[in-house]
Amino acid sequence: xxxxxxxxxxxxxxxxxxxxxxxxxxxxxxxxxxxxxxxxxxxxxxxxxxxxxxxxxxxxxxxxxxxxxxxxxxxxxxxxxxxxxxxxxxxxxxxxxxxxxxxxxxxxxxxxxxxxxxxxxxxxxxxxxxxxxxxxxxxxxxxxxxxxxxxxxxxxxxxxxxxxxxxxxxxxxxxxxxxxxxxxxxxxxxxxxxxxxxxxxxxxxxxxxx
Numbered sequence: 274x275x276x277x278x279x280x281x282x283x284x285x286x287x288x289x290x291x292x293x294x295x296x297x298x299x300x301x302x303x304x305x306x307x308x309x310x311x312x313x314x315x316x317x318x319x320x321x322x323x324x325x326x327x328x329x330x331x332x333x334x335x336x337x338x339x340x341x342x343x344x345x346x347x348x349x350x351x352x353x354x355x356x357x358x359x360x361x362x363x364x365x366x367x368x369x370x371x372x373x374x375x376x377x378x379x380x381x382x383x384x385x386x387x388x389x390x391x392x393x394x395x396x397x398x399x400x401x402x403x404x405x406x407x408x409x410x411x412x413x414x415x416x417x418x419x420x421x422x423x424x425x426x427x428x429x430x431x432x433x434x435x436x437x438x439x440x441x442x443x444x445x446x447x448x449x450x451x452x453x454x455x456x457x458x459x460x461x462x463x464x465x466x467x468x469x470x471x472x473x474x475x476x477x478x479x480x481x482x483x
Contacts, residue, residue, distance in 0.1 A: 277308075277360040278482055279401070281371040284409030285441050286429065287416030288460040289467065293409060294369055296468050300475045301365065308365035309355070313374070314344055316351040323347040328429070337383040344375055345393045352398065360401075371403060373447055373455070378429060381443035382436045405478045407471060408448055409460040413437045 282297065284290050294310070301308050314324040323343050327335070348371075359366050372394050379385050413434055448455040456474045460467055 275363060277362070277364045277366060278404045278478075279356070279360060279366045279368070280478075281368045281373065281403040281406045282409065283370060283373050283377075283406055283444060283455075284460060285411070285413065285416045285437060285444070287419035288409035288411055289419070289464075290369060290409055292464070293407070293458075293460075293467060293471055294367065296471050297367055297407070297475060300472055301367065304475075304479055306365050306479070307363070308367055309359050310367045310369075311351070311355055312369035313351060313371055314347045316356075316368075317347075317354045319350045320347040337379065337385055340383070341375070341379045341385055341390070341393070344379065345397050348372070349397045352401070357401070368403075371406075372398070373403075373406060373408075373444065376447060377440045377443040381439040382429075382432065403454065404482075405474070406451075406455045407474060408444055408455050408457050409467075410441065410445065410457050411459070411461040413441055415461055 280297065282290055282294050298308075298310055313320070314327055315321045323346065327340060327343060356366050356368070372390075375390055375394075376387065380387055380390050416437070417434070445457070448457050458467060458470045458474070462470070
């Protein structure tokens, strides 16, 4: 039995991740690929509790290092309980956010050292990295206007534009360093154009994986 593949979807607030994850799911289903869909932070009972702490910490000011460690604690459980077993049994894993988000939000956004995140990444993940990452990219101002039309903002959505610009810049820098893995999708296009770009990327990846 061959190992499964690991696909992640990344992007700033307002980039349409939720909508376009459904596009990926539809395409994988159409291709007859057995897969699971999960998310970070989250994916397990413990991870979902951590997610609630991270997104809605109430009046308590959560420290940047505490935030980072909580994320990797949830990720460790997620990998052990969900992601690694799925890949081992031959299923594909589709994950809404993964460690690229940590480099972007906690690294570039919060200003934590890249080397600190890298150390935790190696400790928790070993050699496991996504096989394909779809990066939904759009100007920060466009994302702001889209996100503002949705429900009550979480802790990250409440950050200033400068924070969000650093997040976007980091994502694009990582894509430039790993163009074979990270495929940029222009999320400022129409829904139809974005869907077409995603379908093309998935088709190409599926063919190369055979």
